[in-house]
Amino acid sequence: MKRVYNFNAGPSAMPLEVLQEVQAEFLDFQHTGMSIVEISHRSAAYQAMQDDVKATLRRFLSIPDGYAVIFMQGGGSMQFVMHAANFLKRKGGYINTGVWSDKAMKAAQFFGTTYEVASSKGDGFTYIPSPDTFSVQDGTDYVYITSNNTIHGTEWQTYPSFDVPLFCDMSSDFLSRPFDVSNFDFVYAGAQKNVGPAGVVVGIIKEELLKQARTDLPDMLKYQTYVDKDSTYNTPPVFGIYFVGKVLHWLEDHGGLAAMASRNKEKADLVYSVLDSSDGFYRGHARKDSRSRMNVTFNLPSPELEAEFAAKAAEKGLIGLKGHRSIGGCRASLYNAVTLEGCQALADFMETFRQNH
Incomplete structure (x- = not known):
């Protein structure tokens, strides 16, 4: 076996020990006689696995009561749409630090007014704007940030706080360092950087925030659906969730x-x-x-x-x-x-x- 040094931006390097563990049990998951990609998402074996992933994540991040953990599909690009579909009623504020926050802001414009709370676009996205440049307008429903910018190589060193809900796309530095979940109202992360294969998005959402969500949406676009149905309203990304669990345990072991x-x-x-x-x-x-x-x-x-x-x-x-x-x-x-x-x-x-x- 030849392994290279993998510096790809995503999908990206995964822990070798995790890959080997997945390989070893790929044909027989938890003595079911089936592969993880074959078992029913309605089975007790699947539910036990998903419960363990959620419990491990809660323990790992000290997620407080009042937050739900959900698993979704569609990658970050779907979240560009969903966050606004659920919560943009008046204005959405964005701190624009790169291509992905720029795309999120543009996608959200389908549902309402968006504006820049601050931006480094004029300087080629070479820095994270400082708090003294922030300008949050009256009537803002939320402020949205991208914690790490893969294309431009910038990252928030400390997170901001506001008097309105704070949303964060943490796709590319999720679980690379500690952070306080209670500082955020909604955090999501595409797994394919640090915590798993492409195909699953981890979401951590404040239950109080859900009371503000629009209800005139298709069920698949409602965050409430994923909370109420424990991420199994439809077939979830089974393999991706399973892999996230393996990485969480690897992180604990290290x-x-x-x-x-x-x-x-x-x-x-x-x-x-x-x-x-x-x-x-x-x-x-x-x-x-x-x-x-x-x-x-x-x-x-x-x-x-x-x-x-x-x-x-x-x-x-x-x-x-x-x-x-x-x-x-x-x-x-x-x-x-x-x-x-x-x-x-x-x-x-x-x-x-x-x-x-």
Whole structure:
């Protein structure tokens, strides 16, 4: 078996131990004589598994009473629609820090008025706006943020607070560090970065918020449906939920969120140190006070060198370093399952490549 160092932005690296555990029990889940992808979502075996995933997540994040945990399909793009369908009645406020918050704001315009509470768009999304630039208008139903911006390589270092409900797309740094759930009214995360395969979205929603939701929607667009039916109104993404549970237990076995945050900082520091000591050969996209620990984005002196960099890296087993098509450059995604060894190999390659050019 040949394994590469996987720096793809998503779907992304998953823990090898989890992959091996899934492989080992793929043909016979919990002694049912069936694979996890074969069992009924109405079965006791499935329900026990989903209950364990929810209980583990609640324990892991210390989710307080009054919040529901739900599992949905459709990825972040469906959540761009659903959050507004449920809660946009007057105005939706967005702190626009990248492509994904920009798309969420535009999708929400189908249901009502949206506006920017703050934005770094004019500067190429190179930073997270500071609180002294926020402007929340009267009649705002909620403020929406994206915690980590995969394309531009910026991340909220501390989260804001408002007098209106706070929604957060945490898709790309969910469970990479501790956070206080009670600071938010709705958090969602597509799993395919840190906690599972593509196909499932984890949602944590304040039950009090649900009382404000619109009811004139199809059942599949109502968050209340997922709460009332325990995420099984229709067939849920069974394999994805099962995999999330495996990753949660892997995280517990490796010290929890505090340990993961420390490890992720160490990994990111390795790569950023090469950027900062390269005399401008590598130019980071994000401002230093807004740098993401999940996605390191940078440019080289020319597009030709960037293409050569990605190609040479791939020859060394360093995969997925090409930047997003919308901005080009290079990107190294350092999610939870990316090892310190892999980050050291990347840092060494970057230094050698710089010296050779």
